[in-house]
Amino acid sequence: MSEDFTTEKKRAAAWFRELRDQIVAAFEGLEDSHTTGPMADAVPGRFDISETRRASDDGSDAGGGLMSVMRGGRVFEKVGVNVSEVYGTLGEAAQKAMAARGVPGMDSDPRFWASGISLVAHMQNPHCPAVHMNTRMFWTPSAWWFGGGSDLNPCIEYGEDTAHFHATQKAYLDPHGGDLYPRLKAWADEYFYIPHRHRARGVGGIFMDDRNTGDWEADFALTRDIGRAFLPAFVPLIEKRRVQPWDEADKEVQLIHRGLYAEYNLVYDRGTKFGLATGHDANAVLMSLPPLAKWV
Numbered sequence: 001m002s003e004d005f006t007t008e009k010k011r012a013a014a015w016f017r018e019l020r021d022q023i024v025a026a027f028e029g030l031e032d033s034h035t036t037g038p039m040a041d042a043v044p045g046r047f048d049i050s051e052t053r054r055a056s057d058d059g060s061d062a063g064g065g066l067m068s069v070m071r072g073g074r075v076f077e078k079v080g081v082n083v084s085e086v087y088g089t090l091g092e093a094a095q096k097a098m099a100a101r102g103v104p105g106m107d108s109d110p111r112f113w114a115s116g117i118s119l120v121a122h123m124q125n126p127h128c129p130a131v132h133m134n135t136r137m138f139w140t141p142s143a144w145w146f147g148g149g150s151d152l153n154p155c156i157e158y159g160e161d162t163a164h165f166h167a168t169q170k171a172y173l174d175p176h177g178g179d180l181y182p183r184l185k186a187w188a189d190e191y192f193y194i195p196h197r198h199r200a201r202g203v204g205g206i207f208m209d210d211r212n213t214g215d216w217e218a219d220f221a222l223t224r225d226i227g228r229a230f231l232p233a234f235v236p237l238i239e240k241r242r243v244q245p246w247d248e249a250d251k252e253v254q255l256i257h258r259g260l261y262a263e264y265n266l267v268y269d270r271g272t273k274f275g276l277a278t279g280h281d282a283n284a285v286l287m288s289l290p291p292l293a294k295w296v
Contacts, residue, residue: 012115016116020083051066052064052084067284077122083116127241261293
């Protein structure tokens with residue numbers, strides 16, 4: 001293992017990009033195959049792709065990423081699939097936040113590197129659940145860790161859909177240890193809770209952070225399987241629900257439910273806070289916000 005993790009960083013960033021490519025192809029495939037049901041006569045959606053760049057305070061290169069956003073599709077009202085690889089020196093506020101989480105060496109060497117994939121999908125059909133997925137690797141000279149997961153956010157819940165989403169994730173996690181899925185599920189239930197609303201934002205999923213068992217290969221393999229679980233957990237739900245008819249009352253429920261998502265991401269989400277605090281492209285960071293939402 002290289003001292004500065006050059007090889008490990010390269011492998012992690014390449015995996016996040018590979019997963020991004022798989023998801024973008026699958027989502028455009030869902031647009032193409034939606035030939036019956038509501039909005040089937042619309043033009044299939046396609047991703048608009050743009051590079052994002054980040055600069056240090058002195059103007060030097062500090063990394064960037066690829067932002068892929070589809071708007072107004074047959075199936076997806078708005079979906080973003082972003083990958084990034086950023087590096088540089090953490091600012092004072094970010095240093096304090098990292099130190100408060102127990103990351104050593106922040107006061108003496110605040111250099112960092114981070115790479116990951118972040119996805120949020122808001123659907124046209126209210127019967128189709130919104131979804132979030134994110135996995136990432138973070139490195140400092142004194143520490144490294146993985147984090148992320150995925151969670152389902154239906155505005156109209158179907159018990160069998162929730163069961164499928166969780167069962168698929170469990171199947172991918174069980175080879176890494178039978179105790180892992182229950183722990184990551186409980187972590188997601190806690191993490192995606194909205195205190196001021198006294199409720200969860202969805203039906204949960206899996207979540208982890210600060211994952212460092214001391215075995216980088218094992219932790220990377222787990223992170224890859226969290227990513228691999230996403231499409232088989234989510235796509236069958238969309239294939240089933242996208243053909244269901246919906247009315248304005250259903251859309252009203254969806255728009256109000258989206259308000260929960262916006263509130264959570266703007267008030268509590270750690271990734272949103274980190275992205276904005278470290279100067280990453282604001283449009284990429286806020287890609288997760290729904291195109292339309294409603295508060296009553």
